[in-house]
Amino acid sequence: MSEISASGQNYFELFGLTPMFALDRQRLEQHYRDMQQRIHPDRHAQSSDNERRLAAQWTSLANEGFQTLKHPLRRAQYLLQLQQISASPAALPGSFLLEQMEWRESLANAKTRRDEHALNQLHFTVQQQLATLEQQLSDLFDKQADYTRAAGLVMQGQFLEKLANEINTAIDELLDAAS
Amino acid sequence: MAYSDKVLDHYENPRNVGSMDAEDSDVGTGMVGAPACGDVMRLQIKVSSDGLIEDARFKTYGCGSAIASSSLVTEWVKGKTLAQAMEIKNSQIAEELALPPVKVHCSVLAEDAIRAAIADYQSKQTTSAEGYTACEPPHVSKATA
Numbered sequence: 001m002s003e004i005s006a007s008g009q010n011y012f013e014l015f016g017l018t019p020m021f022a023l024d025r026q027r028l029e030q031h032y033r034d035m036q037q038r039i040h041p042d043r044h045a046q047s048s049d050n051e052r053r054l055a056a057q058w059t060s061l062a063n064e065g066f067q068t069l070k071h072p073l074r075r076a077q078y079l080l081q082l083q084q085i086s087a088s089p090a091a092l093p094g095s096f097l098l099e100q101m102e103w104r105e106s107l108a109n110a111k112t113r114r115d116e117h118a119l120n121q122l123h124f125t126v127q128q129q130l131a132t133l134e135q136q137l138s139d140l141f142d143k144q145a146d147y148t149r150a151a152g153l154v155m156q157g158q159f160l161e162k163l164a165n166e167i168n169t170a171i172d173e174l175l176d177a178a179s
Numbered sequence: 180m181a182y183s184d185k186v187l188d189h190y191e192n193p194r195n196v197g198s199m200d201a202e203d204s205d206v207g208t209g210m211v212g213a214p215a216c217g218d219v220m221r222l223q224i225k226v227s228s229d230g231l232i233e234d235a236r237f238k239t240y241g242c243g244s245a246i247a248s249s250s251l252v253t254e255w256v257k258g259k260t261l262a263q264a265m266e267i268k269n270s271q272i273a274e275e276l277a278l279p280p281v282k283v284h285c286s287v288l289a290e291d292a293i294r295a296a297i298a299d300y301q302s303k304q305t306t307s308a309e310g311y312t313a314c315e316p317p318h319v320s321k322a323t324a
Contacts, residue, residue, distance in 0.1 A: 104240035155214040162217025
């Protein structure tokens with residue numbers, strides 16, 4: 001097992017994948033499982049301290065890489081990082097922020113009214129928006145190589161995911177209280 | 180993480196929550212957001228004919244520090260000129276609220292929000308000045324210069 005610092009691979013290379021937004025999920029999982037098998041610390045119980053240390057390092061690198069690539073928005077952020085592109089929140093369109101504000105307001109109202117239907121509807125709307133955004137990202141990254149616009153969309157996706165999480169929490173709380 | 184007493188005070192009793200008519204030519208609206216935490220902040224100022232900020236309102240969806248930062252800023256800008264309001268620094272907000280380093284970005288958001296609100300107000304004056312120069316109070320040309 002070699003030193004990680006000497007490998008210099010990015011996560012895509014680590015799993016034998018082309019650095020793209022579109023991802024062969026099965027292939028990623030297969031490579032990840034193979035790698036886990038090879039480097040699992042338990043397999044190195046009889047090895048030297050150094051071997052075990054390396055196995056632990058590779059395990060954490062593989063886990064981090066798998067989580068990063070598996071998740072669409074994190075994968076997008078990672079692709080931007082590889083391209084050394086960053087976006088400023090000042091570039092967020094006012095109309096987008098206004099919509100976020102309104103959705104947050106709807107969420108707060110639905111929570112107060114304990115309106116499960118409204119929460120589910122909001123959940124649906126946000127998930128749809130996220131799905132559209134992923135399609136746009138695939139186009140911007142893999143076809144147009146327009147990383148600047150992709151960076152802007154990734155920021156929007158971060159808001160949407162945060163909102164989706166809060167809606168899910170609100171729905172869970174409502175269902176917990178009802179049961 | 181424990182919030183400071185001042186953050187708790189603003190969080191529990193936020194000052195100047197609400198909205199003003201964004202279409203009003205005396206009102207400037209600043210909308211900002213922080214992608215990493217998903218916070219969104221709207222800060223509005225109403226500017227009097229003598230160029231003073233006579234009222235301010237905010238609405239923030241975010242953590243306690245973001246709410247407190249915007250609440251504090253609405254208190255601070257009232258009675259100030261636009262130039263004075265532009266001088267408010269996020270470091271002053273963070274210091275006043277005793278924000279820990281991981282929450283300093285909330286004060287940055289509040290500073291960005293005032294600047295955005297002032298810029299919005301000024302852009303309205305420039306636009307309307309083209310059509311109705313005679314109706315514009317004299318302070319406007321100074322404020323936009």
